[in-house]
Amino acid sequence: MNKTVLTKIILILIMILTIIPTNNVFADESSFSIDGFVKEADDFIEGGAKEGEDLIEKDGIKSISDVIYNTLLAIGLVVAVAVGIFLGIKIMASSIEEQAKYKQLLTPYLIGCVVIFGAFGIWKMVVNILQKSI
Numbered sequence: 122m123n124k125t126v127l128t129k130i131i132l133i134l135i136m137i138l139t140i141i142p143t144n145n146v147f148a149d150e151s152s153f154s155i156d157g158f159v160k161e162a163d164d165f166i167e168g169g170a171k172e173g174e175d176l177i178e179k180d181g182i183k184s185i186s187d188v189i190y191n192t193l194l195a196i197g198l199v200v201a202v203a204v205g206i207f208l209g210i211k212i213m214a215s216s217i218e219e220q221a222k223y224k225q226l227l228t229p230y231l232i233g234c235v236v237i238f239g240a241f242g243i244w245k246m247v248v249n250i251l252q253k254s255i
Contacts, residue, residue: 186248190241197237204230 208230211223 183248183252190244190248194241197241201234201237 208223208226212220215223
């Protein structure tokens, strides 16, 4: 489809949706006074405080974080080892010119490993500090 045809269709749909009348009223008569407004605001705050007490489970967050951490760490470890094995085999089985090319790839590989495993170390440290503070 042309961009112009697509934009025309979208504009027509937007115009149709703005023309369609809606009769939804979400306010009742008690909220039109100042006392009703304040009472509803207080009820809203109290309801949030009551429902929010058990909203965050510390053990649940830690277990989810541990699952994500372990999964990503395993994937990072497998990728790092696989790339390391590939580079090692290529260096051993190639000519001198190709060895120089593959040895140049070792620096970004090592930097990538440090970044990946450093990030996981920082993540674990932050989770442990937050767990102790909560």
